[in-house]
Structure formats: C-alpha cells, structure tokens
Amino acid sequence: MSLRLVSWFLLLFFLNVFKHEVPAAESVLSASKTLVWGPGLEANVVLPARFFYIQAVDSSGKNLTTSPGEKTFEVKIVSPVEQFTRIWIQVLDRKDGSFLVRYRMYATYTDLHIHILLKNKHAAKSPFILKGPVYHEGCHCPQPSGSVWEAHMHCPQSFPQIDRDLSLLTSVDPDRNAQEIPQRFGQRQSLCHYTIKDNKVYVKTFGEHVGFRIFMDAILLSLTRKVRLPDFEFFVNLGDWPLEKRKPTEKIHPIFSWCGSNNTRDIIMPTYDLTESVLETMGRVSLDMMSVQANTGPPWPEKNATAFWRGRDSRQERLELVKLSRAHPDFIDAAFTNFFFFKHDESLYGPLVKHVSFFDFFKYKYQINIDGTVAAYRLPYLLAGDSVVFKQDSGYYEHFYNELQPWEHYIPIKADLGDLLEKIQWARDHDEEAKKIALAGQQFARSNLMGDSIFCYYYQLFKAYAKLQVTEPKVRKGMELVEQPADDLFPCHCHRTMVKDEL
Numbered sequence: 001m002s003l004r005l006v007s008w009f010l011l012l013f014f015l016n017v018f019k020h021e022v023p024a025a026e027s028v029l030s031a032s033k034t035l036v037w038g039p040g041l042e043a044n045v046v047l048p049a050r051f052f053y054i055q056a057v058d059s060s061g062k063n064l065t066t067s068p069g070e071k072t073f074e075v076k077i078v079s080p081v082e083q084f085t086r087i088w089i090q091v092l093d094r095k096d097g098s099f100l101v102r103y104r105m106y107a108t109y110t111d112l113h114i115h116i117l118l119k120n121k122h123a124a125k126s127p128f129i130l131k132g133p134v135y136h137e138g139c140h141c142p143q144p145s146g147s148v149w150e151a152h153m154h155c156p157q158s159f160p161q162i163d164r165d166l167s168l169l170t171s172v173d174p175d176r177n178a179q180e181i182p183q184r185f186g187q188r189q190s191l192c193h194y195t196i197k198d199n200k201v202y203v204k205t206f207g208e209h210v211g212f213r214i215f216m217d218a219i220l221l222s223l224t225r226k227v228r229l230p231d232f233e234f235f236v237n238l239g240d241w242p243l244e245k246r247k248p249t250e251k252i253h254p255i256f257s258w259c260g261s262n263n264t265r266d267i268i269m270p271t272y273d274l275t276e277s278v279l280e281t282m283g284r285v286s287l288d289m290m291s292v293q294a295n296t297g298p299p300w301p302e303k304n305a306t307a308f309w310r311g312r313d314s315r316q317e318r319l320e321l322v323k324l325s326r327a328h329p330d331f332i333d334a335a336f337t338n339f340f341f342f343k344h345d346e347s348l349y350g351p352l353v354k355h356v357s358f359f360d361f362f363k364y365k366y367q368i369n370i371d372g373t374v375a376a377y378r379l380p381y382l383l384a385g386d387s388v389v390f391k392q393d394s395g396y397y398e399h400f401y402n403e404l405q406p407w408e409h410y411i412p413i414k415a416d417l418g419d420l421l422e423k424i425q426w427a428r429d430h431d432e433e434a435k436k437i438a439l440a441g442q443q444f445a446r447s448n449l450m451g452d453s454i455f456c457y458y459y460q461l462f463k464a465y466a467k468l469q470v471t472e473p474k475v476r477k478g479m480e481l482v483e484q485p486a487d488d489l490f491p492c493h494c495h496r497t498m499v500k501d502e503l
C-alpha cells in the first residue's frame with residue numbers, strides 16, 4: 001500500500017471520528033471561511049448608505065442559520081492617509097447567521113480599508129481595499145457615461161414594470177406635453193413639471209399641495225450627483241391617486257406617479273416613502289429597508305400565530321378588517337391607531353390603540369397588507385421581515401408588485417377579505433409552507449428593494465423615457481433651477497474627466 005493511500009485511510013478515519021464525536025452545537029466559527037460580499041465593498045457604488053453582508057460559516061464550511069451573537073464581527077473602516085475618518089458604521093444582526101453592515105461617509109476619501117474581524121482575526125479576505133477616490137453621497141461628481149455607471153452599480157438588464165409602462169407610449173413630445181398636461185391636470189391636481197438639461201434640474205409646480213416635491217427634488221439631485229442623466233422633460237403627480245385614465249388606444253399623457261392602478265396608465269416610480277428611506281438611511285432614526293432586517297422579532301416558532309394589523313381608517317376594507325378582528329380575536333389582532341376618515345364610527349370600530357413600533361409587528365407570524373388611500377406603502381418593509389404577508393388583492397400597485405408571485409412571496413387574500421380567516425387557518429395547518437413563503441418574500445425584498453436597486457430603477461426609467469422624446473426637451477418659462485445643496489463642510493474634489501463621444 002502506498003504512503004498516499006495510507007494517509008487517505010488515516011484521514012478518513014479521523015474524519016469519521018470527528019463526525020461522531022464533535023457535537024454540531026459546538027461548531028467553531030471560521031474566520032477564513034466567512035463569506036463577505038456586497039456593493040459596499042466597491043468604491044464605485046456610491047450610495048447614501050453603503051452596505052455589504054457577512055455570512056458566518058463554521059469550520060466545516062457550513063453556513064450558520066442562527067445568530068452567533070450580535071458582536072461576533074467587528075468592522076473598522078479607515079483611510080490610511082487620513083487621521084480621522086468620518087464614517088458611521090452599523091453592523092446589523094439579521095439573526096439568520098448573516099449580518100448586514102452599513103456605513104455612511106461624511107466626506108470623500110482617497111482609499112478605504114475595510115477590516116472585518118472575528119475575534120481579532122481577519123475574516124474572509126479582510127482587509128478589503130477600496131481604491132479611491134471613494135465619493136460620499138454629498139459629492140457632486142457625476143459619472144459621464146450612463147452605461148459605465150450602470151455596470152458599476154450592477155443594474156439589471158431591465159425592469160419589466162418599466163417596459164410595461166413605457167410600452168403604452170409610442171413617442172413623447174415634450175413641446176406638446178408642456179402645453180397639454182398643465183391644461184388637462186394642472187388646475188385640479190398637484191403636479192411638478194421637471195426638465196433635466198445638462199444634468200441640471202429645473203422645476204415648475206402646478207396646484208396647491210406641492211410639499212411632496214421635496215422627495216422628487218432629492219432623488220433627482222442625488223442621481224445627478226452620481227451619473228449624468230440624459231436631457232428630458234417629465235411631469236410628476238404629487239397626489240396619491242394615479243391620473244391617466246385614458247385607454248391605450250387614445251392619446252395617453254405620460255404622468256409619473258408613485259402608485260399605479262389597474263384602471264390607469266401612469267408611469268410608476270418607487271414610492272416617495274421607499275425613495276426617502278433610501279436617501280435618508282442612517283441620516284435619521286427611522287424605519288428603512290436595512291434597519292428592518294435587524295428587527296424581525298423572535299424566530300419563527302416563537303412568533304404568535306395571530307394575524308396582525310395596525311393603521312388608520314383610510315379605507316372601507318380596513319373597517320371590515322377591524323370588525324372581523326373583534327368577531328375573531330383568536331385569528332386576527334387588528335386595530336386602529338388613528339381615526340381620520342371615518343371619525344363618526346369610532347364607537348363601532350374603536351377603541352383606538354396605542355401606536356405599535358413597526359418592528360414589534362414581527363412578533364406575529366402573519367402580517368396583513370391592506371390598501372389605504374392607495375397601495376399600502378409598508379409592503380416593502382413587511383416583506384423584509386420574517387413573517388408571512390397576507391396581501392389583499394388590489395387594483396393598486398407599487399413599482400415591484402407585478403414581480404411578486406402569490407403563494408411564492410405572499411399569501412393572497414380577496415379584495416373584500418372574504419377568505420382571510422380561511423387563509424389564516426391554511427397557514428396554521430401548513431406551517432412549513434407558510435414559513436417558506438415568508439422567507440421567499442424576505443429574499444425578494446433583500447434582492448430587489450435595497451438602495452442600489454432603487455437608484456437603478458430611476459436611472460433606467462429616465463433613460464428609456466428620454467429615448468422616446470421626439471422634440472427637444474427645454475427649460476420652460478417659469479421653471480426654476482433646483483440647486484445642489486452646498487457641501488461647505490466637506491467639499492470634495494471630483495476627479496472624473498469628461499468622456500469624449502459619449503453614446
């Protein structure tokens with residue numbers, strides 16, 4: 001027998017010994033086998049809050065599926081040429097063996113070194129070196145080539161919803177729209193007319209309630225700091241309801257809205273709520289797509305198997321839901337935290353209950369998503385938790401709803417809630433399946449609703465829309481320039497040079 005064969009036998013022997021004698025629970029985390037990935041490890045992915053992931057792996061190469069402890073990994077980010085790096089870091093424990101690390105930079109740095117330590121040992125390929133300049137969110141430094149930016153951002157080839165929305169338009173005539181849209185909608189609706197010209201943002205508002213303009217201004221300014229946008233003109237509907245009710249055979253006016261419906265033909269953008277949560281992540285204390293991932297409540301078996309809902313009385317079905325909850329408290333815990341629309345019915349649907357932190361929703365296995373004025377803008381956050389979502393059938397949708405599959409990402413319920421009790425009973429009887437749906441919904445949110453995806457969506461929407469224009473977009477009479485905020489505190493030097501012959 002050759003020596004090599006002998007050692008093989010010895011190895012097999014020891015492997016078997018270990019297999020039997022080392023209990024799985026005592027598995028040791030491996031620094032070198034730790035997995036680390038994500039856009040926050042790349043200098044060119046500029047986001048308000050950059051992020052990446054850590055997956056804890058044991059010495060046998062198995063992924064952990066429960067938390068090894070919140071403080072397991074230590075993350076340090078330094079710039080070797082700066083004494084002080086103004087970077088706020090958070091390591092969020094997702095309690096499934098993985099961590100979401102996010103950081104917000106308050107200045108631009110030449111190089112960044114990201115150290116990920118497991119018990120003082122470098123994990124995975126740590127330190128990760130980002131060759132700079134590494135720009136912060138406030139730095140005005142647009143990448144001149146849209147396709148280079150898209151490649152840096154790893155944007156998907158396309159978004160089906162953009163294709164669907166724009167397929168209804170054969171062309172876009174900015175001159176005609178500038179005339180007709182304010183005439184048709186400008187009196188009764190609140191609208192913004194934007195022109196992007198030479199990567200600068202100009203706006204004119206119509207109507208009384210234009211406060212929500214700040215969200216649109218903010219995303220446009222943020223995008224134009226990162227990438228050069230094509231010249232284009234468009235109208236944003238600042239109201240809740242989508243506006244364009246004409247049939248595809250009639251002449252449709254392109255109106256950009258935050259919510260779509262089965263009966264309207266507006267062009268859908270990510271909601272102002274989701275957009276703001278991306279822009280303001282770590283800028284303030286709030287619910288966002290990252291903080292929610294670290295606050296998904298107890299593990300599945302310990303969650304309460306009652307369906308949960310809190311909200312305000314913005315739609316008849318919500319009243320029905322609360323009534324149903326009163327009749328079947330063993331199935332549903334639904335209550336209003338606010339009366340606004342149906343105040344006189346308080347005796348029937350009250351009492352009002354105290355506001356519940358969104359994170360506490362996830363003490364419950366079953367989450368009910370039911371329309372408010374339009375689509376309920378909480379769905380992204382509900383999906384990101386690890387409860388299963390019961391989604392009411394609805395004519396209203398956000399930019400990603402059409403990519404969700406019933407029974408795969410959520411449990412469908414009828415618009416009139418007629419089958420809600422039955423569906424809850426189904427989930428109770430099929431716990432494994434319900435859990436699988438919960439995790440598929442969560443995976444969808446993790447892969448499609450983070451900041452990088454939202455920026456890609458806006459960019460690709462604007463790019464595709466701009467191509468449809470048949471007359472030249474112009475800065476119109478009465479438009480004002482929306483200025484980039486001055487960044488006096490941490491001015492940055494933009495190193496980009498203009499690329500010749502772009503396109």
Ligand SMILES: *[C@@H]1O[C@H](CO)[C@@H](O)[C@H](O)[C@H]1NC(C)=O
Binds near residue numbers: 035055063
């Ligand atoms: C371990 O986790 C990573 C990251 O989520 C995943 O890509 C990989 O497939 C997992 N490996 C196994 C063996 O499940």
Ligand SMILES: *[C@@H]1O[C@H](CO)[C@@H](O)[C@H](O)[C@H]1NC(C)=O
Binds near residue numbers: 332
């Ligand atoms: C589950 O939640 C319901 C409604 O909130 C509550 O009445 C019940 O006591 C909870 N069950 C457990 C086991 O905590």
Ligand SMILES: *[C@@H]1O[C@H](CO)[C@@H](O)[C@H](O)[C@H]1NC(C)=O
Binds near residue numbers: 393394395415
């Ligand atoms: C809206 O359209 C979707 C997709 O065609 C459909 O599944 C849904 O049932 C419709 N809902 C309503 C309330 O019209």
